[in-house]
Amino acid sequence: MDKADRLTKVYQLFVDSPNDTVPKDTLKDLFSYAGYVLTEEDLQNIVNYCPDGGMNLDSFTECCKKLEEKEISREEFEKCLRSLTDDNSSFIDANTLIAVLDKGKYKLNDEEIEELVGLSQPDAEGKISIDYLLNLIYNEE
Structure with a gap:
């Protein structure tokens, strides 16, 4: 279709x-x-x-x-990611991120998701720093 x-x-x-x-x-x-x-x-x-x-x-x-x-800006993407957190915090749950990346119009395959989550370095509680994730995506140091 x-x-x-x-x-x-x-x-x-x-x-x-x-x-x-x-x-x-x-x-x-x-x-x-x-x-x-x-x-x-x-x-x-x-x-x-x-x-x-x-x-x-x-x-x-x-x-x-x-x-x-329209290309999404870093600020818009940050707003979207923060809206997925429980308390609008600066950390997103890895499972929440995986669920979002696995659905929708431009979903990632399992290998891409695994690579992105691995690069995002979740902490012991499975939380990923939104700032760190955005820096990875937008190639910022």
């Missing part, structure tokens, strides 16, 4: 007919089902872009293309 077909099928989960629009208050769920993790800023931009009547299929696929073109 190609990307356009997949996005159409996801869109159809939220409407009764292909010509219907998805209401603004369910856009976050729509994009989530399509495999996108939106920052609050991204969601607000999409809602502002969307007509009052809701989002149609063409607008949805256009927004998805724009989201794929």
Whole structure:
């Protein structure tokens, strides 16, 4: 199944007919089902872009293309990782990280996950420093 077909099928989960629009208050769920993790800023931009009547299929696929073109910044990625912690701390549980990397649109294979977790040097409690992980990903020292 190609990307356009997949996005159409996801869109159809939220409407009764292909010509219907998805209401603004369910856009976050729509994009989530399509495999996108939106920052609050991204969601607000999409809602502002969307007509009052809701989002149609063409607008949805256009927004998805724009989201794929956008490279995630270190700060945005840090926010995402911190949102996965129990207390918005600077350490993420290795099992939580593995679960996230194993799902979604751009999931990693087992070998890649094992390598990343190994490089991340979890502590005795299985926690990984978010700063250390980001430094690895963004090639910072």
